[in-house]
Amino acid sequence: MTERDVDTLPGVGPAVRKRLSRLGLRTVGDLLAHRPRRYEHPVDERSIVELHGDAEAVIEGTVERSRSRRRGRLHILTARVSDGSGEVDATWFNQPWLERQLVPGVRVRLRGKPNRYGFQVESYDLGEATETADFAPVYPSSEQLEQKRLRSIVASALPYARAGGDPLPALLRQAERLPLRADALTALHHPRSLEEAEMGRRRLAFDELLTLQLALARRAAEREQLVAAALPAPGTLVARYRQVLPFTLTGAQEAAIAEIDADLGRTRPMQRLLQGDVGSGKTVVALYALLRAVEAGRQGAMMAPTEVLAEQHLLTIEGLCAELGVRVALLTSALGAREHANVRRLIASGDVQVAVGTHALIQREVAFHDLAVAVVDEQQRFGVEQRSALAGGRAPHVLHMTATPIPRTLALTVYGDLAVSEIAAPPANRRPIVTAWVTDDRSSEAYERLTRHLAAGRQAYVVCPLIEASETTLARAAEDEAERLRRSELKGFRVGCMHGRLNPGDRRALMAQFKAGEIDVLVATTVVEVGVDVPNATIMIVQEADRFGLAQLHQLRGRVGRGAEQSYCLLVSRRKEELTDAARERLEAMVESADGFELAERDLEIRGEGQLLGARQSGLSDLRFTKLRQDMDLLERAREAARRLGDAELLADAVGVLLGEADHLGDS
Numbered sequence: 273m274t275e276r277d278v279d280t281l282p283g284v285g286p287a288v289r290k291r292l293s294r295l296g297l298r299t300v301g302d303l304l305a306h307r308p309r310r311y312e313h314p315v316d317e318r319s320i321v322e323l324h325g326d327a328e329a330v331i332e333g334t335v336e337r338s339r340s341r342r343r344g345r346l347h348i349l350t351a352r353v354s355d356g357s358g359e360v361d362a363t364w365f366n367q368p369w370l371e372r373q374l375v376p377g378v379r380v381r382l383r384g385k386p387n388r389y390g391f392q393v394e395s396y397d398l399g400e401a402t403e404t405a406d407f408a409p410v411y412p413s414s415e416q417l418e419q420k421r422l423r424s425i426v427a428s429a430l431p432y433a434r435a436g437g438d439p440l441p442a443l444l445r446q447a448e449r450l451p452l453r454a455d456a457l458t459a460l461h462h463p464r465s466l467e468e469a470e471m472g473r474r475r476l477a478f479d480e481l482l483t484l485q486l487a488l489a490r491r492a493a494e495r496e497q498l499v500a501a502a503l504p505a506p507g508t509l510v511a512r513y514r515q516v517l518p519f520t521l522t523g524a525q526e527a528a529i530a531e532i533d534a535d536l537g538r539t540r541p542m543q544r545l546l547q548g549d550v551g552s553g554k555t556v557v558a559l560y561a562l563l564r565a566v567e568a569g570r571q572g573a574m575m576a577p578t579e580v581l582a583e584q585h586l587l588t589i590e591g592l593c594a595e596l597g598v599r600v601a602l603l604t605s606a607l608g609a610r611e612h613a614n615v616r617r618l619i620a621s622g623d624v625q626v627a628v629g630t631h632a633l634i635q636r637e638v639a640f641h642d643l644a645v646a647v648v649d650e651q652q653r654f655g656v657e658q659r660s661a662l663a664g665g666r667a668p669h670v671l672h673m674t675a676t677p678i679p680r681t682l683a684l685t686v687y688g689d690l691a692v693s694e695i696a697a698p699p700a701n702r703r704p705i706v707t708a709w710v711t712d713d714r715s716s717e718a719y720e721r722l723t724r725h726l727a728a729g730r731q732a733y734v735v736c737p738l739i740e741a742s743e744t745t746l747a748r749a750a751e752d753e754a755e756r757l758r759r760s761e762l763k764g765f766r767v768g769c770m771h772g773r774l775n776p777g778d779r780r781a782l783m784a785q786f787k788a789g790e791i792d793v794l795v796a797t798t799v800v801e802v803g804v805d806v807p808n809a810t811i812m813i814v815q816e817a818d819r820f821g822l823a824q825l826h827q828l829r830g831r832v833g834r835g836a837e838q839s840y841c842l843l844v845s846r847r848k849e850e851l852t853d854a855a856r857e858r859l860e861a862m863v864e865s866a867d868g869f870e871l872a873e874r875d876l877e878i879r880g881e882g883q884l885l886g887a888r889q890s891g892l893s894d895l896r897f898t899k900l901r902q903d904m905d906l907l908e909r910a911r912e913a914a915r916r917l918g919d920a921e922l923l924a925d926a927v928g929v930l931l932g933e934a935d936h937l938g939d940s
């Protein structure tokens with residue numbers, strides 16, 4: 273029943289359907305799972321004479337008269353409301369259609385705050401009170417879909433919560449003292465108290481966590497079957513690697529390496545997640561693991577989610593590998609057919625010792641001579657390793673590497689079956705990046721600051737706005753912006769432009785030039801988000817920063833602050849008043865914190881849903897109800913329940929419904 277399209281609900285026509293779909297709400301089930309960001313807190317009902325200060329209140333009264341006026345783009349509607357004790361002018365912004373309804377004699381119930389001019393309305397009811405009620409849900413919504421509308425649509429979906437029964441076996445539900453799923457949904461959307469809402473949320477979170485734990489258990493069982501060849505102890509190649517590195521490894525890097533070495537010595541294939549904030553020095557560790565394969569006379573593969581990133585990785589490792597006499601090749605679809613075939617042949621014969629490419633290429637098209645270690649960058653999908661478990665039934669050791677900040681708590685949840693090495697502290701020579709939020713009208717100051725860095729011999733990035741457009745339009749916009757900057761703010765400096773439409777040869781040449789310091793400023797789209805490593809770049813301007821997600825901003829910022837110099841990140845946006853609450857919160861969070869993990873948790877809070885970047889990449893798209901920091905006990909219980917029920921056939925059926933929803937978890 274919950275698969276019903278939203279347009280089967282009363283009042284949802286094509287236009288509203290489209291707006292709902294922009295919020296990811298396509299079915300009745302989606303509506304039911306739309307978690308409120310918060311609830312209206314209880315406030316006092318007051319008579320009009322009792323209003324004071326700016327204390328929020330609910331008032332009830334009758335409209336005497338109303339009028340509207342415009343100020344710029346703002347439509348202001350004022351209604352004089354009286355309740356016997358007194359009168360007050362209540363104001364609404366940008367809701368012109370209300371004028372027809374606020375006619376004299378109409379009874380209104382208003383929630384809001386007294387202000388200089390009277391009473392600013394936050395929510396209202398004409399007639400039956402639901403909007404202004406205490407604990408009314410406040411949903412993530414959009415400019416095109418007001419809260420009031422969304423509430424009534426969700427309310428009309430609520431009866432469907434009872435359809436189809438409860439997916440949890442009754443015994444389990446009782447043992448865990450959990451309410452029925454339908455009751456939980458009702459409590460979520462229509463609570464009588466915050467406690468009730470919380471109880472509902474926790475039942476839904478339990479379902480989520482149990483589903484996840486079952487999927488993890490399934491995956492772990494699959495892996496049990498695999499066998500790898502144990503590698504001999506570290507030898508001379510990695511010893512030389514340590515010598516040629518221009519720095520000494522940090523304690524955190526050494527600890528990760530020790531854990532990897534221990535894994536590589538076993539016949540159970542390594543399944544380790546190497547986690548660390550942007551710029552913390554993961555790639556250096558990953559290359560170590562690859563070299564361990566090479567010195568054992570075998571091969572390593574480095575897989576990246578995109579071609580650009582694969583190219584970046586090659587750029588980072590090829591110099592070191594050349595110095596060590598290790599043969600490396602890049603395999604991308606951009607190679608000509610003949611070259612492509614040639615590289616594949618060299619990989620198959622074992623002549624290439626380390627291959628770098630995208631996941632897809634390496635998994636689908638290449639037969640390795642003897643693959644021993646695979647590094648999978650950007651933990652992308654589960655099960656990557658299975659298909660590359662090629663040669664002679666031996667599985668490679670796999671190191672998953674993630675630059676995406678995932679809250680520690682979530683990592684535990686999502687990667688429950690992976691061993692985790694964490695690079696918790698960056699190299700000691702680093703200084704925290706200074707982040708400032710600058711509004712449009714002062715963007716010239718940002719560019720002045722940037723040019724001062726350039727004049728001092730440093731390099732810089734300018735990130736172009738994220739527009740919803742094709743890659744081609746985006747590329748053109750970036751080119752135009754680079755051209756504009758060459759003529760204005762960045763006159764006299766060498767400006768390059770990097771975007772996804774450059775052909776790979778040009779892209780590599782451009783990056784190599786930037787790395788070599790032959791270009792001062794890289795104007796770029798978000799293709800620079802990951803993997804780009806140019807320590808001499810010390811300042812970044814992000815244009816229209818309010819359009820970017822928090823995780824993305826953090827990744828972008830991570831392109832600077834990669835060396836010993838003090839680095840800066842300047843986030844340019846429209847004026848604060850013009851931004852949505854969420855955008856403002858994101859930018860504030862960026863200024864306040866440089867810690868990827870903390871930001872990831874903030875991101876979760878701001879979005880009120882679990883679609884953080886890392887989770888999506890790991891194949892786990894929907895941790896909607898789980899509050900990671902609060903629900904550790906639930907996680908434990910879900911784990912325990914999954915374990916207890918794990919071998920029971922019964923369970924497979926009983927939670928089939930839940931697992932069905934999460935089927936993408938298990939496969940790749």
Ligand SMILES: Nc1ncnc2c1ncn2[C@@H]1O[C@H](COP(=O)(O)OP(=O)(O)OP(=O)(O)O)[C@@H](O)[C@H]1O
Pocket residue numbers: 519520521522525548549550551552553554555556557674675699700701802803804805806807830834
């Ligand atoms: N121990 C160290 N001491 C000094 N500098 C280091 C150390 N380890 C790595 N670096 C340098 O720090 C920069 C970032 O390292 P690396 O590229 O390995 O980080 P990363 O975690 O893979 O980054 P990202 O996630 O942003 O891709 C590089 O320029 C690297 O040479």
